[in-house]
Amino acid sequence: MFLPMFAMFVLIFIVGIVTARARFGHVREKKINPKYFLLMQGEDVPEAILKTGRSFSNQFEIPVLFFVASLTYIATGTESMVGLVAAWVFVLFRAIHAYIHLTSNNLIRRMQTFWLGFMCVLVMWLDLFVLLGLNY
Known part of the structure; x- marks a missing residue:
């Protein structure tokens, strides 16, 4: 579970660099x-500033739930192929979401991802x- 977490960290770092550069x-x-x-606040803000800033902020919303779940797998020593596949697919969709947000910003595609x-x-x-809840 560490590798998908690290991949998500890298994605956040990249979006942060794009935001800072803008x-x-x-x-x-x-x-x-x-x-x-x-x-x-206080003035007309170029679209690139708004878009990159919001994309960066967005990386600290739903991904927090991903990190907590991932750390729960690690901390409890729980191995699950379902969890691992879901984690990697999550990171993939977050990367696609960030790409859409930072480029075309197509609302429908962004919402879907x-x-x-x-x-x-x-x-x-x-x-x-299912794996842990029934044991506590």
Whole structure:
């Protein structure tokens, strides 16, 4: 379960770099005042700043449930092919989701990948419930 967690960490790190580059680039090109970032309000914000920032923030929403489930598998020594496959598929859908969010931002495609990833986390939690919940 560690490898899907590490892959998710790498994805978050990449989205963070894309976000930082967009911010620094727009400040350098004087398309946004650096003071905007103090409270994230106060002026017209270029789409790239909003899109990358929201994509980065989004990496700390549903993925938190993924990390907790993954750590539960590890901490309890629970091995599950269902959980492992669901974890990898989750990371795949999160990567696709981030790509869509940072490029075309197609709402329907983004929602589809979000919900498919969400279902993977649900599968992980249900799998944990079946494997561990009955023992406590």
